[in-house]
Amino acid sequence: MADDRVTIYDVAKAAGVAPSTVSRAFSRPGRVSAATHAKVMASAKALDYRTTAPATQERGVRHQRLGIEIADLTNPYFAELVSGMQEAAQEQDFLLLLLDTVEDVDRERASLESALDVVDGIVLSGTRLSDATLNHLSKRLPVVVLNRRVAGLDSVTPDYEHGMGQAMAHLAENGIRTVTYVAGPVNSWSDGERWRAARTAARSHDLLVHRHGPFAPTIAGGEQAFEDLREKLPHAVVCYNDLVAFGFLVAALRAGVKIPAELSIMGHDDIPLSRYLGGGLTTVVTPKRAQGSAAIERLIRRIENPSAHRTPVEGSLPVRLVPRGTTGPRGQA
Structure with a gap:
């Protein structure tokens, strides 16, 4: 078997142990028994497995740490995402270094x-850097990107098109005719994809859709969006995330708007508060824990054997709409 095709997973299978055990046998031999260590080393030798590392790490031993970039630590969306990452990293004996931007x-x-210089690879879960900058970064250490596709890099994204299709179908079924997409950060790839998917889905259901924004992806951003639109409200708003939707909802209720009889409100992400506020916020659910876990697993594979996958791996995870109290038939109290 050629060197560049033998991975830690091949060694684990041959030795009859978990990949994390193989990782410990090489990086922290004191944490496995002598018998297990000997079995792993024998399997690695038989397969001609050689540990390799990116160029930036050739000067020393592996750190067993992964960098995790998030856009806003106060956004509950990232808590569940990072939880999935932490679980997957712990199974492979890696620690996480959190970078809140x-x-x-x-x-x-x-x-x-x-x-x-202190991590073996990085997951970017909310990056606003250019594609060129990210490609340059990937030449220095392994990188996986979440919620965005960058040519040449591994990525894991939600299926925005399917999610927005469900959203527009739900609004049309409830008598909605005009929809405003309340946009997030101007340089957010996921915001652009949601807006593109919203336009396509709206046409399929004979809905008139407009974009308004950008706004900060926060509750305050949602409040500002309502103030901008309050003089001419659409039948429904679909917000960039749940925090924006909460801000819009609270501002609308303060102004005496009847939800959902006069205005339906929908978010994205399904953060915990979405299930408990009033009758609950209708939202498009993304598989946050699964996405975080998939990103870590993919990153560790890159670290263990950088040349195993010569082309980037792109994955799209399913999403689903969860209707709750903020959307419903128009005109009914």
Whole structure:
């Protein structure tokens, strides 16, 4: 078997142990029994398995740490995402180093630069950096991107088209004719994909859809969006995320708007609060834990054998609409 096709998973299968055990046998031999260590080493030798590392790590041993970039630590969406990452990383004996960029490109760039020498790879879950910058970063260590596709890089994204299709179908079934998409950050790839999918789905259901924004992906951003639209409200708004939807909902209720009789409101992400606020927020659910876990597993494969996959791996995870109290038949109290 050729060197560049033998991975830690091949060794694990041959030795009859978990991939994480193989990882410990090489990086922390004191954490496995002598018998297990000997079995792993024998299997690795038989398969001619050689541990390799990216160029930035050739100077020393592996760190067993992964950098996790998130756009806003205060957004509950990232808590579940990181939880999935942490579970997957712990199984493979890696620690996570959290990098909160607070939606600031300069801070993101500085944080990533500082982390390069202390992590073995990075997951970018809310990056606002350019494609060129991300490709340059990937030449220095393995990178996996979430909620965005970048040519040449591994990525894991939700199926925005399917999710928005369900959303528009639900609104049309409830007598909605005019929809406003309340946009998120101007440089957000996922925002652009949601808007593209919204236009396509709206045409399929004879809905008139407009885009309004950008707005900060926060409750305050949602409140500002309502103030901008309050003089001429559409039948429904589909918001960039649940936080924006909450802000829009609270501002609408303060102004005496009847929800959903006069206005239906929908978000994205299904953060925990979505299920408990009033009759609940209608939202498009993304598989956050599964997405985080898939990203970590893919990143570790890149770290263990950088040349095993010469082309980027792109994955799309299913999403689903969860109707709750903020959407319903128009005109009914």
